[in-house]
Amino acid sequence: MSGPTAAGTYFDGRSARPHPVELRLTDQLAITGEGIALAWDLFAVRTAGAVPPITRLRRAGDPALVEFSDEVFAASLRAACPDFEQEEKAEGGGRLRLVLWSVAAGLSVLLVAIFGVPAVAVRLAPLVPSGLEARLGAVVDGEIVRLLDEPPECSHAPARAVLDRLVQRLAQGRNLPAEIRVSVRKHDMANALTLPGGRVIVLSGLIERSKSADEFAGVLAHELGHVAARDPMRSLIAASGTSFLLSLVLGDLTGSTIIVAAGQAAISAGYSRDAERAADDYAVATMTGAGGRGEALASVLERIAGNEKREGASDFLRSHPFTDERAKRIRAQAGGESEQARILDEADWAVLKGICRGAEKR
Ligand SMILES: [Zn+2]
Known part of the structure; x- marks a missing residue:
């Protein structure tokens, strides 16, 4: 598996104990460390507020938190995760938004057929x-x-x-x-x-x-x-x-x-x-x-x-x-x-x- 990597810290959301991990960006965000082997869907990765140079991440609907301070890696993640800027607040909100977006796009195909492209593009x-x-x-x-x-x-x-x-x-x-x-x-x-x-x-x-x-x-x-x-x-x-x-x-x-x-x-x-x-x-x-x-x-x-x-x-x-x-x-x-x-x-x-x-x- 290739892809950019960065050293980070993982918090499981239940205890305050920091776990050193390696982050690797492929078609998922792989988080690996001692006793930790996670793969987060890029669609679910959200910013959890940045305090430069530290970037914090969450996964939609997950109490766990990841921190790292590699700006190049942060930029790659931002580009790879469509909803990165959606700050994670409500549980499951990100997934719902994605589904809604797909539904909207699907509906739009229909609307284009009825009303024509320019009118739909504006909306x-x-x-x-x-x-x-x-x-x-x-x-x-x-x-x-x-x-x-x-x-x-x-x-x-x-x-x-x-x-x-x-x-x-x-x-x-x-x-x-x-x-x-x-x-x-x-x-x-x-x-x-x-x-x-x-x-x-x-x-x-x-x-x-x-x-x-x-x-x-x-x-x-x-x-x-x-x-x-x-x-x-x-x-x-x-x-x-x-x-x-x-x-x-x-x-x-x-x-x-x-x-x-x-x-x-x-x-x-x-x-x-x-x-x-x-x-x-x-x-x-x-x-x-x-x-x-x-x-x-x-x-x-x-x-x-x-x-x-x-x-x-x-x-x-x-x-x-x-x-x-x-x-x-x-x-x-x-x-x-x-x-x-x-x-x-x-x-x-x-x-x-x-x-x-x-x-x-x-
Ligand atoms: Zn112009």
Whole structure:
């Protein structure tokens, strides 16, 4: 049996005696130690509150407790256990939730047949468990990179540090998933794609065509608006339709048809006009709140839209249809902000622009 391992402590829930154990993550969580050989179903593993660096786990309906302090292992578990974030409170609640989720997905197949996919996707997206969404996001990420012909990842360390700080600032105090992963890929297209699970892929053409940090950050904030509204999950469900729902029922999430559909949807399918407007509003509020200029979003979108009209490359326009009405609305909302506001100083922006330094195709 292979799989990541960590040293931990097991409490049986009846006495306070700690038992040293080895934890191993496979398709179950194996807990082994002197006189202890347990295998917990990943669907039943729940966080029992973390006190960094210690992670505590329970199994749904079980008084036993496991503790360990290995962050890499904790991350693997979080990704593998669909209901990890459901803090274990009531006995048996987790199992019930899983059953309800399956029933809901099964019903949805029926509803899709009656009402059509988009209407159901809107209702269903917020119900997808976060662990499941995170796993889906990782798979779709890989698929998009493949569809784009494996553009190398840009991660020049000093620039990456500036980007991380920028993302943190934009995400602060906004209603977003705990983990936002922004990756940059070396690609001529000026675009940014939002994926399920709080993932954003920035194509480096966007950084090249941004004339200021505020312009770039504005687009990033717009993408975070899609994350906050769970638009990627919605469009994924809509794009893959009943096959996604069926695969949820059958438990086969990495079914290739879904992933291909999801990847293509993320690259080319647009969000609705309302979703774009909401993401713009979110971006302006985020930028102003973080000390930047929301108005810059309108400028960069106008420039990219203008270029694409001339060059006939419309991928960005297709994924974020841009109109004069949107530009007007962004400027109106950003009306009161300071002319002097800058999201990054010039030095940081210059460093960030070098993020693809050393990024070569393997
Ligand atoms: Zn958008």
